[in-house]
Amino acid sequence: MAQVAIEARGVSKWFGEGETRTVAVHDVSFEAKFGEILYVVGPSGSGKTTLLSLVSGILRPNEGTVAIEGVDIWKLADNALADFRLNRIGFVFQDFHLFPRLTTAENVALPLFLKKRDWDQSIAEARKYLEIVGLKNRADLPPVKLSGGEQQRVAIARAIISSPDILIMDEPTASLDGDTGRNIVSFVRNNILNDKRCIVVVTHDARISEFADRTLLMEDGKLKGIEKGNTHA
Amino acid sequence: MRIAAYWSQTVRGILRIAYKLLVNDRAKFAALLVGITFAVFLMVQMTSLFAGVLFRASATVVNVGASIWVMDPAVQTVASSIPMPDYMLDAVRSVEGVKYAVPISSGSGLAKLRDGTYQAVNVVGLDDATLFGRPGLLQGDIRDIYADNGFLVVKDSEFSKLENPKVGTDFEINNHRGVIVGIAQVASSGLFGIPTLYTTFTRALEYLPQQSFTISYILVEPKSQNDVARIKSAVGRLGYLALTKQEFMSQISRFYMYQTGLGLNLLLMTIMSFVVGLSISGQTFYTFVLENLEKFGALKAIGAKGYELVYMILFQAGFTALTGYGLGVGICAGLLFSAKLKVPDYAAVITFPILALAFVMVLIIAGISSYIGVRKVLRIEPFDIFRG
Ligand SMILES: Nc1ncnc2c1ncn2[C@@H]1O[C@H](COP(=O)(O)OP(=O)(O)O)[C@@H](O)[C@H]1O
Numbered sequence: 001m002a003q004v005a006i007e008a009r010g011v012s013k014w015f016g017e018g019e020t021r022t023v024a025v026h027d028v029s030f031e032a033k034f035g036e037i038l039y040v041v042g043p044s045g046s047g048k049t050t051l052l053s054l055v056s057g058i059l060r061p062n063e064g065t066v067a068i069e070g071v072d073i074w075k076l077a078d079n080a081l082a083d084f085r086l087n088r089i090g091f092v093f094q095d096f097h098l099f100p101r102l103t104t105a106e107n108v109a110l111p112l113f114l115k116k117r118d119w120d121q122s123i124a125e126a127r128k129y130l131e132i133v134g135l136k137n138r139a140d141l142p143p144v145k146l147s148g149g150e151q152q153r154v155a156i157a158r159a160i161i162s163s164p165d166i167l168i169m170d171e172p173t174a175s176l177d178g179d180t181g182r183n184i185v186s187f188v189r190n191n192i193l194n195d196k197r198c199i200v201v202v203t204h205d206a207r208i209s210e211f212a213d214r215t216l217l218m219e220d221g222k223l224k225g226i227e228k229g230n231t232h233a
Numbered sequence: 234m235r236i237a238a239y240w241s242q243t244v245r246g247i248l249r250i251a252y253k254l255l256v257n258d259r260a261k262f263a264a265l266l267v268g269i270t271f272a273v274f275l276m277v278q279m280t281s282l283f284a285g286v287l288f289r290a291s292a293t294v295v296n297v298g299a300s301i302w303v304m305d306p307a308v309q310t311v312a313s314s315i316p317m318p319d320y321m322l323d324a325v326r327s328v329e330g331v332k333y334a335v336p337i338s339s340g341s342g343l344a345k346l347r348d349g350t351y352q353a354v355n356v357v358g359l360d361d362a363t364l365f366g367r368p369g370l371l372q373g374d375i376r377d378i379y380a381d382n383g384f385l386v387v388k389d390s391e392f393s394k395l396e397n398p399k400v401g402t403d404f405e406i407n408n409h410r411g412v413i414v415g416i417a418q419v420a421s422s423g424l425f426g427i428p429t430l431y432t433t434f435t436r437a438l439e440y441l442p443q444q445s446f447t448i449s450y451i452l453v454e455p456k457s458q459n460d461v462a463r464i465k466s467a468v469g470r471l472g473y474l475a476l477t478k479q480e481f482m483s484q485i486s487r488f489y490m491y492q493t494g495l496g497l498n499l500l501l502m503t504i505m506s507f508v509v510g511l512s513i514s515g516q517t518f519y520t521f522v523l524e525n526l527e528k529f530g531a532l533k534a535i536g537a538k539g540y541e542l543v544y545m546i547l548f549q550a551g552f553t554a555l556t557g558y559g560l561g562v563g564i565c566a567g568l569l570f571s572a573k574l575k576v577p578d579y580a581a582v583i584t585f586p587i588l589a590l591a592f593v594m595v596l597i598i599a600g601i602s603s604y605i606g607v608r609k610v611l612r613i614e615p616f617d618i619f620r621g
């Protein structure tokens with residue numbers, strides 16, 4: 001029996017009040033388990049990013065609870081929650097968000113600096129992770145010198161350098177061409193996923209559907225269903 | 234100690250990142266430095282020039298060194314003395330608490346040099362009996378001041394205007410012959426760019442055209458500090474003014490500060506340099522923060538705490554401020570130094586209060602600039618970054 005990594009119970013999120021109120025996520029419950037890649041798919045504006053933020057401690061839900069490895073994360077104080085994210089969750093943003101004025105290795109090492117680790121050790125660690133994602137020779141370049149696919153791999157290296165239990169990826173292939181996108185997700189599936197890790201991927205890229213274990217279908221902020229494998233996406 | 238350890242162990246990494254973000258953005262870092270350096274330079278330059286002028290304006294007061302100066306109440310600066318009647322000397326001498334009182338005269342004349350050219354000079358006449366207020370001599374014997382036509386010349390930056398006279402060099406003042414009998418040294422040279430000669434009070438009277446009154450100032454030494462107040466009020470009752478050395482110097486400073494427009498100009502320049510520095514640096518720092526804002530937001534999502542981002546911003550602002558301050562003061566000191574090589578009399582001094590004032594100004598600029606950045610960074614929502 002796989003352990004539960006994320007447990008969302010009845011989470012809702014709306015923006016604005018009265019006339020202008022938009023319900024982005026409405027009463028969604030699901031579980032994500034260790035050892036699986038869980039996809040969240042659905043049309044644009046269906047609440048995928050919002051849901052991801054609610055369950056990863058980025059955005060506070062209006063209703064419902066989120067437990068990660070049994071910890072009710074929205075009961076944590078702000079700084080404790082920041083520490084929780086730093087230690088347990090890795091984020092891969094859609095548009096990478098790498099600092100252009102830092103080297104690739106320094107970008108990757110950022111979470112370690114936030115963890116107050118020694119500079120040289122952190123850079124050495126970053127080089128190791130860059131090697132894991134196949135960018136050994138790019139460590140000292142600024143990210144802008146890298147291709148889109150390479151930058152995405154830098155972002156992945158940054159997300160996993162502190163060995164998070166949970167990896168959150170929002171549209172990781174959106175800014176990549178088809179083959180590169182497939183290669184990235186395939187790489188994540190084969191090299192990053194393990195029994196002690198849970199990966200949640202928001203996507204509407206059909207070309208990478210084969211790498212999902214289960215898929216959440218979102219529509220209009222509601223969860224329409226959960227499917228095994230890769231039928232949708 | 235604990236704070237130092239805390240900083241070095243716990244925040245070193247992110248501060249180093251902050252540093253790299255700052256200096257690796259060469260163009261902005263340069264613009265920031267230019268802004269602050271320029272402001273500091275402008276301010277220190279103006280105020281030190283001003284301080285120099287003020288200090289010079291009191292040169293005679295410093296050099297003569299008397300404790301109390303008695304003068305006409307309308308006197309505003311030491312250079313513009315208003316002669317007092319001779320009976321005042323006796324009157325002051327008989328005031329209780331006066332140890333001694335001597336006259337001094339200060340006037341200007343035209344010296345005709347050996348080559349036939351004329352040079353304006355300042356002539357100080359020292360009390361014949363005591364020579365009170367005399368300068369230290371580099372060459373010659375002070376007793377020779379009593380010899381026929383004897384003058385001392387001050388070896389300051391104006392010395393060369395008398396064609397570098399030696400002991401024995403002669404010249405004319407108002408058709409009277411003068412001979413240099415000694416070369417003197419003083420602590421502070423005057424503001425007005427003319428050479429200074431010393432002679433006896435009697436000879437000064439003889440050589441310079443006189444009005445009916447002859448005494449410029451009466452220099453007083455009190456028996457003790459406690460007598461100062463009594464002397465001042467006694468002199469006041471005689472219709473004249475007695476000021477201590479410090480009071481006289483402040484009065485001269487106040488005159489230049491408030492009566493000449495110098496002070497107002499200084500204030501305007503200081504405000505201007507502040508505004509220039511603030512607008513260049515504030516603006517640039519703001520763009521700098523804006524440009525990195527999304528990345529700071531991403532850092533927040535990853536797990537950076539608000540205060541850590543604040544440290545980063547403050548560090549960047551502080552580092553820029555200190556570097557710009559150092560550069561500004563350094564350039565200013567360098568320029569003053571080279572100006573003094575060329576114009577030995579260049580009246581400017583960088584004093585500690587000026588440095589402190591400039592430092593405060595820089596801190597305010599950095600504070601305001603980073604305040605805006607800090608607000609932005611604290612407000613950025615990781616969710617907005619996430620949504621792209
Ligand atoms: N900060 C916000 N303010 C107002 N509406 C928002 C905000 N964030 C998201 N929304 C709305 O919530 C809905 C879901 O958005 P999102 O989660 O980004 O969808 P998806 O990721 O599936 O494209 C959209 O209608 C969007 O306009």
Ligand SMILES: [Mg+2]
Pocket residue numbers: 048049050620
């Ligand atoms: Mg989205």
